[in-house]
Amino acid sequence: MEINLESIIFYILLIDALGANYMAWSGKQSWWQKHLAPIARFIPLAKGWTSYYLVLVLLMGIMLYRLDALVLPLY
Numbered sequence: 001m002e003i004n005l006e007s008i009i010f011y012i013l014l015i016d017a018l019g020a021n022y023m024a025w026s027g028k029q030s031w032w033q034k035h036l037a038p039i040a041r042f043i044p045l046a047k048g049w050t051s052y053y054l055v056l057v058l059l060m061g062i063m064l065y066r067l068d069a070l071v072l073p074l075y
């Protein structure tokens with residue numbers, strides 16, 4: 001089965017959501033504020049928002065899987 005655009009977008013968003021959650025829950029906010037200060041003013045790393053983002057990405061993955069549009073890397 002060849003990979004499609006929906007799968008690529010989903011996996012990129014999944015990696016981003018997991019990275020944001022890691023940074024929010026592990027206390028890496030000082031790195032975020034130090035290196036990306038202009039962005040950090042408008043997009044703070046809050047545990048609630050990053051968790052909500054991860055849940056939305058996972059729901060999108062479930063919907064793509066149920067539509068048989070998601071290519072799983074295990075195949």
